Amino acid sequence: MTATAADQPGTRSQRARAHALGVASRLFYENGVRAVGMEQIVDASGIAKTTIYRHFPTKDALIEAFLEKEDREFWSQWDAVVAPAASPIARIDALCDWIGDRVRRDNYRGCPQLNVAAEFADAGHPARRVARRHKDEMHRRLSDLCRQAGVDDATIVAMQIALLFDGAFASDGRLKPFDAGALLRSAVHRLLQPPA
Amino acid sequence: MTATAADQPGTRSQRARAHALGVASRLFYENGVRAVGMEQIVDASGIAKTTIYRHFPTKDALIEAFLEKEDREFWSQWDAVVAPAASPIARIDALCDWIGDRVRRDNYRGCPQLNVAAEFADAGHPARRVARRHKDEMHRRLSDLCRQAGVDDATIVAMQIALLFDGAFASDGRLKPFDAGALLRSAVHRLLQPPA
DNA sequence: TGACAACGATACCGATCGGTGTCATTTCGT
DNA sequence: ACGAAATGACACCGATCGGTATCGTTGTCA
Known part of the structure; x- marks a missing residue:
């Protein structure tokens, strides 16, 4: 069993936030923040754009x-x-x-x-x-x-x-x-x- | 008399290239290369986009x-x-x-x-x-x-x-x-x- | 079991991105 | 004075940007 997004600590909301931030962080670091679009983070994380924007009001945030x-x-x-x-x-x-x-x-x-x-x-x-x-x-x-x-x-x-x-x-x-x-x-x- | 684009050394073509590159360089340095659009360079330099692309095939160049x-x-x-x-x-x-x-x-x-x-x-x-x-x-x-x-x-x-x-x-x-x-x-x- | 909250999916927004095509105007060498 | 070459102006392209609205689905907790 590889540890995927499931059974991580915290509520579902916290897990979604943490996973989105984790994937975004990897992409940001690897490619530079300006080179990474929000859509790309959505695709790579599986977290809906709506959800990301519910946790982070802007890309800058x-x-x-x-x-x-x-x-x-x-x-x-x-x-x-x-x-x-x-x-x-x-x-x-x-x-x-x-x-x-x-x-x-x-x-x-x-x-x-x-x-x-x-x-x-x-x-x-x-x-x-x-x-x-x-x-x-x-x-x-x-x-x-x-x-x-x-x-x-x-x-x-x-x-x-x-x-x-x-x-x-x-x-x-x-x-x-x-x-x-x-x-x-x-x-x-x-x-x-x-x-x- | 402030020294503007006119009576600089070189042909007109060389002057246009140098001026475009100079303005682009200033904008690139001040704002970061990804933050500066080609249109912005056109506006700030007065050099037409066509002309810039005749001297530099791409933005990367x-x-x-x-x-x-x-x-x-x-x-x-x-x-x-x-x-x-x-x-x-x-x-x-x-x-x-x-x-x-x-x-x-x-x-x-x-x-x-x-x-x-x-x-x-x-x-x-x-x-x-x-x-x-x-x-x-x-x-x-x-x-x-x-x-x-x-x-x-x-x-x-x-x-x-x-x-x-x-x-x-x-x-x-x-x-x-x-x-x-x-x-x-x-x-x-x-x-x-x-x-x- | 029912109700509320947070989710995912999708369609959409205006703005801007890098880059091209067209064409009239201007410079420059001869 | 003339022809070649390079200019500027402008319209336009598909793609992507950050961000929003709508709505059906899913998990959670009383």
């Missing part, structure tokens, strides 16, 4: 929900990656390896938050706001890690690491010839060192 | 030409930034300041190559190929600079710096509270140091 879902899943994985590590440095190393693996996957298409930000010019767009919050949260967490690692100017170093990570997210397969995890770890270690 | 234009202008500025600097380190510092300034501009909307790559899923898309070549060229130039600076593993360090730069390009205004040039310079200096 669906995109926003997509980014919020990605945000939750990202931090959930982040927490899982960080948990087993004993020291702040070990936590950062684990994050580097995690990102390195992720970025080299075959169907990796970049950070959804950055991709959507690239697609919408208006910085006030609800999806852009989600993306902005996501990146602010990343900087906040990295700042904490830097402080725990005894770094003086944690805010600045955290931003430098954040830029490095975002660059890796946007690397578009260029990291495939490298040991991406090791490359990121060595870079971060140098950034954490006090200046010579 | 126009987007490709846009990225090639951005590529040429980018390296032209890069060369101008690097030229006056005496040492390899000074050249890299100058690049950091240049990128730092660029990234903090009010209407800065990220790297056009990365933005377009985010909009098209197909890695074989002609525009994606231009973007890929652009980023490869960046890595090549940074590798040369690293070697000139006496770095051992220049290929790896150059990639680390490239990631940092791409992260800055994608920073979406988050570098505004910082001295972006100084932040990039300090990061690059640490990356250029041999490991402790």
Whole structure:
């Protein structure tokens, strides 16, 4: 028995919403949000257009929900990656390896938050706001890690690491010839060192 | 006398092509390529749709030409930034300041190559190929600079710096509270140091 | 078992998409 | 001054866009 849409948790309404959002998220990530039409989501999910619009008032709202879902899943994985590590440095190393693996996957298409930000010019767009919050949260967490690692100017170093990570997210397969995890770890270690 | 479309160099045909491409490039960069319709380019440029399609067979070709234009202008500025600097380190510092300034501009909307790559899923898309070549060229130039600076593993360090730069390009205004040039310079200096 | 809520299906809306055909006008080289 | 070439204006194409209205069906809970 493959686990299809049936006997998932929640009411039927919640299941329909979750399934529609799940399929939409996959299509959005794989193809870009602007390239995916609502009709396509209907066909791929089997959820009627009427039902989708009952749960999400506009396509923009669906995109926003997509980014919020990605945000939750990202931090959930982040927490899982960080948990087993004993020291702040070990936590950062684990994050580097995690990102390195992720970025080299075959169907990796970049950070959804950055991709959507690239697609919408208006910085006030609800999806852009989600993306902005996501990146602010990343900087906040990295700042904490830097402080725990005894770094003086944690805010600045955290931003430098954040830029490095975002660059890796946007690397578009260029990291495939490298040991991406090791490359990121060595870079971060140098950034954490006090200046010579 | 403001310099309008008239008395620019080249034949009338070349002028029409250049003007259409210029206006299209501005609109593409400001709004994202998928958000801009051909009709909009016609209205903003005053060039007839027929004429545009005589110079660019498809919208995709126009987007490709846009990225090639951005590529040429980018390296032209890069060369101008690097030229006056005496040492390899000074050249890299100058690049950091240049990128730092660029990234903090009010209407800065990220790297056009990365933005377009985010909009098209197909890695074989002609525009994606231009973007890929652009980023490869960046890595090549940074590798040369690293070697000139006496770095051992220049290929790896150059990639680390490239990631940092791409992260800055994608920073979406988050570098505004910082001295972006100084932040990039300090990061690059640490990356250029041999490991402790 | 009955009533209400949410579902799916379908047809439809005006607007816009990328792209083409036609044809009169304008530029430009000789 | 003339002919070739490229221009601009405009009408038009089928397809698709995001979104809505209608209505019969299905699940759910009292």
